Amino acid sequence: MRPLLAFTPGEPAGVGPDLAVMMAQQDWNADIVAIADSELLTQRAMELGLPLTLIPYDGTRPKNPMLPGQLFIKHIPLSAPAVAGELNVANGQYVVETLSVASDGNLTGEFDAIVTGPVHKGIINEAGVAFSGHTEFFANKADRSDVVMMLATEGLRVALVTTHIPLAYVAKAITAERVEKIITILHDDLKQKFGEDEPNILVCGLNPHAGEGGHLGHEDEAIISPVIRKLQRGGMHVSGPYPADTLFQPKYLASASAVVAMYHDQGLPVLKYKGFGKAVNITLGLPYIRTSVDHGTALDMAGSPEINPGSCQLAIQTAIDMVNNSRL
Numbered sequence: 279m280r281p282l283l284a285f286t287p288g289e290p291a292g293v294g295p296d297l298a299v300m301m302a303q304q305d306w307n308a309d310i311v312a313i314a315d316s317e318l319l320t321q322r323a324m325e326l327g328l329p330l331t332l333i334p335y336d337g338t339r340p341k342n343p344m345l346p347g348q349l350f351i352k353h354i355p356l357s358a359p360a361v362a363g364e365l366n367v368a369n370g371q372y373v374v375e376t377l378s379v380a381s382d383g384n385l386t387g388e389f390d391a392i393v394t395g396p397v398h399k400g401i402i403n404e405a406g407v408a409f410s411g412h413t414e415f416f417a418n419k420a421d422r423s424d425v426v427m428m429l430a431t432e433g434l435r436v437a438l439v440t441t442h443i444p445l446a447y448v449a450k451a452i453t454a455e456r457v458e459k460i461i462t463i464l465h466d467d468l469k470q471k472f473g474e475d476e477p478n479i480l481v482c483g484l485n486p487h488a489g490e491g492g493h494l495g496h497e498d499e500a501i502i503s504p505v506i507r508k509l510q511r512g513g514m515h516v517s518g519p520y521p522a523d524t525l526f527q528p529k530y531l532a533s534a535s536a537v538v539a540m541y542h543d544q545g546l547p548v549l550k551y552k553g554f555g556k557a558v559n560i561t562l563g564l565p566y567i568r569t570s571v572d573h574g575t576a577l578d579m580a581g582s583p584e585i586n587p588g589s590c591q592l593a594i595q596t597a598i599d600m601v602n603n604s605r606l
């Protein structure tokens with residue numbers, strides 16, 4: 279059975295609608311249902327000069343596979359016309375609605391996975407919806423308190439203990455319970471979904487030099503170390519906490535299945551420096567498969583043929599592979 283993916287282009291003024299059109303040009307071993315405004319995609323296809331035939335999705339598995347130039351569409355109307363590059367607060371609720379429809383359809387098993395384009399977190403909040411990111415939104419919809427944001431590129435996977443919270447709150451959010459849950463979800467998914475027989479997980483410290491023996495912060499010794507020792511006693515191949523400024527070098531990474539970073543900007547700049555445009559964002563710990571692009575809304579690129587489709591292609595291919603692996 280061909281995987282059936284829900285694709286949410288995200289912010290209508292950003293590159294997400296362009297990416298939907300660009301992805302439709304390819305021959306995938308899957309069917310893709312864009313959950314979006316159909317006129318928006320048609321308009322963006324015209325701007326890009328690419329062919330696009332939208333096939334209304336009737337809520338059942340397509341009888342005929344989609345062909346290059348085609349895309350299934352579940353129409354969700356915009357609240358206001360979208361102009362490439364110009365955010366409009368009137369469409370904030372529209373973006374959230376597309377994510378809700380995708381989430382509901384995955385929770386019921388209608389779709390096999392969600393692939394998301396980028397959203398603009400600021401404009402959604404300005405529209406009156408408290409929103410910090412897809413990861414937290416989908417976790418909330420699925421009633422999961424702990425999910426893991428993991429970004430992956432060739433030769434490096436980075437998982438985060440905390441995601442979209444202000445830096446000022448990070449230290450308090452690093453609890454033994456949270457660190458243990460994140461490492462455990464990561465470990466189990468590396469085995470079950472990514473074919474790692476015995477994952478080797480390296481954990482960053484929180485403070486400079488992993489706390490320098492307690493002289494530069496206590497969390498590394500008091501919170502992170504005991505969790506790692508406990509998991510080691512349970513047989514897990516996990517080590518750290520390592521100073522984050524020296525951990526990301528080939529000597530250590532060569533044998534690592536994944537690195538656990540304590541916060542967003544500790545791990546993701548390294549990952550994106552290594553593989554921006556060739557990386558995928560995967561949410562672990564959800565009851566369904568969700569992948570996403572490694573970049574944001576790129577408002578300055580919307581409507582441009584210069585958009586790099588690499589991460590979106592990888593997000594779709596990763597979702598397809600994960601669906602197929604889950605059926606083995």
Ligand SMILES: NC(=O)C1=CN([C@@H]2O[C@H](COP(=O)(O)OP(=O)(O)OC[C@H]3O[C@@H](n4cnc5c(N)ncnc54)[C@H](O)[C@@H]3O)[C@@H](O)[C@H]2O)C=CC1
Nearest residue numbers: 395396397398399400570571573574575576578579585586
């Ligand atoms: N998956 C998601 O929904 C994500 C959403 N965001 C959101 O995106 C918004 C803008 O964030 P920024 O920090 O400006 O990051 P950004 O990724 O949108 O842009 C950073 C730079 O990369 C370029 N760029 C990004 N994607 C590109 C592509 N596919 N092809 C060519 N160039 C590309 C942009 O033109 C810009 O110069 C924020 O509201 C942020 O929250 C950011 C990251 C991920």
Ligand SMILES: NCC(=O)COP(=O)(O)O
Nearest residue numbers: 411412413414546559570
């Ligand atoms: N920097 C990654 C990012 O912001 C994507 O987060 P999410 O929207 O996938 O939760």
